[in-house]
Amino acid sequence: MDGKNRQLTDSEWEIIKALWQNEPCAAPAVQEILQEKKGWSYSTVKTLMDRMVDKGLLKTEKIRNLTLYRAAITRQQAQKSEILKTVKRAFDGALTPMMQFLLENNLSVKQLAELEGMVKSQKSKVKSKSASGG
Numbered sequence: 001m002d003g004k005n006r007q008l009t010d011s012e013w014e015i016i017k018a019l020w021q022n023e024p025c026a027a028p029a030v031q032e033i034l035q036e037k038k039g040w041s042y043s044t045v046k047t048l049m050d051r052m053v054d055k056g057l058l059k060t061e062k063i064r065n066l067t068l069y070r071a072a073i074t075r076q077q078a079q080k081s082e083i084l085k086t087v088k089r090a091f092d093g094a095l096t097p098m099m100q101f102l103l104e105n106n107l108s109v110k111q112l113a114e115l116e117g118m119v120k121s122q123k124s125k126v127k128s129k130s131a132s133g134g
Contacts, residue, residue: 007081007082007085008057008078008081008082011048012048012052012057013078014034014037014038015030015034015045015048015049015052016052016057016058016071016073016078018030018033018034019058019069019070019071020071020075023068023069023070023071024061024068024069024070025068025069025070026066026067026068026069027042027045027046027049027067027069028042030045030049030069031044031045031046049069053069056072057071057072057073058070058071058072059071059072086098
């Protein structure tokens, strides 16, 4: 899927999340999972899933008359695309202003401590890579 659009619509997010938890999965099973939450008909789910195949977001496997679907992208790939889209739109592609916004507006003391630990850990990794010439 290199070079293709990995950005998912809200509806595609619903479908791919259901697939990540249940793959491989047939369209009727996905529709059943989403029926209560979204109220979507089978034809809506099937149409969305077929479009996602065309976009390279899902893969299919035929077993006789049954079509099984699998995600063609990982959760991490989808999340990365979503974050990059947001940073580009809201912060002109600059990560630092986005981080500053989050730090000033939305984080608890516990979350700040967790982030601080992640930053320290990542710094250590980067330092050890550069020290080893990597």
